[in-house]
Amino acid sequence: MTVSPTARLPTLAVHADGDLRATAEVVAPIGVSTTFSYAQGDIKASNYGVDQHYHYARIGTPATAKAEAVLGALTEGHAVIYGSGLTAAFSVLVEHRPRKIALGEAYFGVRNVVEQYRRLVPNVQVVGIDCAYDGVDMVWLESPVNPSGEVRDIRSYALRAHAAGAILVVDATLAPPPLSYPFRQGADVVVHSATKYLGGHSDLLAGVVVARSARVADSLREARAVLGTGSGSLETWLLLRSLRTLAVRVRQQSQTAARLVALVESYRRSAVATSCHVPSAQQLALGRHIAAVRHASLQLCAAGCSFIQAQHPDGFGAVFSVTFATSEQARFVAQRLRLHRFATSIGGVESLVDWRYGWDATSEPGLLRVSVGLEAFDDLAADWAQALRALDEHERKAGAKL
Numbered sequence: 329m330t331v332s333p334t335a336r337l338p339t340l341a342v343h344a345d346g347d348l349r350a351t352a353e354v355v356a357p358i359g360v361s362t363t364f365s366y367a368q369g370d371i372k373a374s375n376y377g378v379d380q381h382y383h384y385a386r387i388g389t390p391a392t393a394k395a396e397a398v399l400g401a402l403t404e405g406h407a408v409i410y411g412s413g414l415t416a417a418f419s420v421l422v423e424h425r426p427r428k429i430a431l432g433e434a435y436f437g438v439r440n441v442v443e444q445y446r447r448l449v450p451n452v453q454v455v456g457i458d459c460a461y462d463g464v465d466m467v468w469l470e471s472p473v474n475p476s477g478e479v480r481d482i483r484s485y486a487l488r489a490h491a492a493g494a495i496l497v498v499d500a501t502l503a504p505p506p507l508s509y510p511f512r513q514g515a516d517v518v519v520h521s522a523t524k525y526l527g528g529h530s531d532l533l534a535g536v537v538v539a540r541s542a543r544v545a546d547s548l549r550e551a552r553a554v555l556g557t558g559s560g561s562l563e564t565w566l567l568l569r570s571l572r573t574l575a576v577r578v579r580q581q582s583q584t585a586a587r588l589v590a591l592v593e594s595y596r597r598s599a600v601a602t603s604c605h606v607p608s609a610q611q612l613a614l615g616r617h618i619a620a621v622r623h624a625s626l627q628l629c630a631a632g633c634s635f636i637q638a639q640h641p642d643g644f645g646a647v648f649s650v651t652f653a654t655s656e657q658a659r660f661v662a663q664r665l666r667l668h669r670f671a672t673s674i675g676g677v678e679s680l681v682d683w684r685y686g687w688d689a690t691s692e693p694g695l696l697r698v699s700v701g702l703e704a705f706d707d708l709a710a711d712w713a714q715a716l717r718a719l720d721e722h723e724r725k726a727g728a729k730l
């Protein structure tokens with residue numbers, strides 16, 4: 329590496345692929361070729377920079393090598409890129425062939441992938457993540473959890489998994505580096521939907537598996553070359569481009585989200601009457617319809633929450649949820665928010681709000697998932713205030729008609 333391996337994350341994001349540079353261009357060129365000329369007389373010899381040889385895009389491309397070098401440096405493992413987050417998840421299952429999976433709360437698409445795997449491999453059992461681990465050979469944990477943004481204790485699941493002889497897979501899509509490093513808490517494999525924060529601009533679909541072991545990563549790459557499950561050349565280039573700014577984007581999104589969570593939660597609390605507090609009309613208008621706000625920063629834990637700080641030394645994820653009493657109220661607010669676009673997905677530079685029940689029948693009907701983008705906090709705060717006031721007005725009018 330032309331950059332010291334002890335360099336900090338923002339530096340690695342810009343320079344970790346320095347050794348793979350083969351041209352004078354400072355920015356990696358967009359390469360769309362699916363095939364590469366053999367070096368003269370030897371189809372195995374380098375034909376691209378130093379020690380690099382490429383034949384055919386299904387097997388590997390210069391952009392994939394660069395993006396994997398950067399991702400591996402940032403995530404502290406060996407990265408393998410796929411065409412989507414769910415292809416990455418499926419590839420982990422096929423690689424490890426678990427017979428009994430302990431599955432925690434997980435994005436509905438991941439649960440579908442596990443179902444797909446079960447259909448293909450007979451007699452696979454799936455149990456809850458807090459069940460006994462006898463016979464369990466893979467534990468699949470999502471942290472932070474989509475859609476609540478709450479954090480789970482990776483270290484405690486790693487200890488339990490390893491004691492049972494199982495591997496721990498962590499889907500860390502909602503907290504990419506520099507917000508979390510699951511290998512430090514004992515994860516064996518980390519999965520990200522790169523469509524979210526790693527891509528960061530809602531303009532590419534990709535996924536990544538990061539293995540602690542180089543051997544596992546090589547085996548994943550071999551299977552990827554056979555199947556062609558990698559990401560397309562333009563998407564891979566966009567991903568590499570986005571990784572350069574990962575640290576500043578994600579830190580800013582994390583900080584804005586923490587302030588927005590505190591604000592919306594303060595609206596909810598101020599609307600609750602107690603023996604010491606009589607809510608004003610203004611406080612009731614803003615907060616009386618909010619049933620719950622969930623995020624790592626508000627999380628209560630039975631056994632203490634010190635693991636949350638330990639897992640997130642640099643801040644929490646930028647996804648949180650706001651629950652209303654009814655699905656109608658949730659959808660009203662989603663449509664009234666102006667800067668938060670009403671659309672699915674997370675992790676982009678634009679704030680998004682999604683009504684998860686529309687996708688996932690196991691979600692609460694009144695829940696909105698919020699993905700905080702890079703807009704100024706004051707503008708996002710004003711957006712929430714106007715949407716909540718509009719809801720209150722709407723509810724008052726509806727009440728008056730009855």
Ligand SMILES: *Cc1c(COP(=O)(O)O)cnc(C)c1O
Pocket residue numbers: 412413414415435437438470474499501502520521522523524533534535
């Ligand atoms: C979006 C998401 C995925 C799936 O990724 P795709 O890139 O959409 O295939 C997996 N896990 C989590 C937590 C996600 O949010």
